[in-house]
Amino acid sequence: MPSPDPHDDTSSDYEQFEKAQLAQDRDAAGVDTADINDSTAQRLVSDLVDADVVTPVPEDQVLVHEPSSTTFDSTTQLAVFHRGWMAGRDADAEGE
Numbered sequence: 001m002p003s004p005d006p007h008d009d010t011s012s013d014y015e016q017f018e019k020a021q022l023a024q025d026r027d028a029a030g031v032d033t034a035d036i037n038d039s040t041a042q043r044l045v046s047d048l049v050d051a052d053v054v055t056p057v058p059e060d061q062v063l064v065h066e067p068s069s070t071t072f073d074s075t076t077q078l079a080v081f082h083r084g085w086m087a088g089r090d091a092d093a094e095g096e
Contacts, residue, residue, distance in 0.1 A: 041079035048082060 036044075045063065048054040055064045062071045063078050068085060072078040 036076060036079050036083070038076060041076040044079045044082065045075045048078075053082075054078065 045054060048065075049056060049063075053066055055066055056062075057064060057071075062073050063075065064071050065078060065082060065085070068081075070081065072081065
């Protein structure tokens with residue numbers, strides 16, 4: 001019996017395709033926080049304060065993220081944390 005023609009073997013093509021799909025899934029599941037600059041953070045935190053998700057504590061100069069009870073002294077840190085926190089909640093909801 002002749003050996004299979006290596007040009008007809010598509011297993012490595014399938015493996016490459018599967019690896020590319022898994023990489024895309026991983027990228028889609030990740031949260032990009034690199035695009036949060038000061039003005040974006042200010043807007044997000046302002047919206048969160050309006051929605052009673054964040055409570056400013058002026059005497060301590062901090063912001064409290066109410067759902068997690070986490071305290072921040074930087075709007076940028078809070079904005080990055082909130083995006084990650086929301087992504088984690090969304091991922092948990094999808095896993096159920």
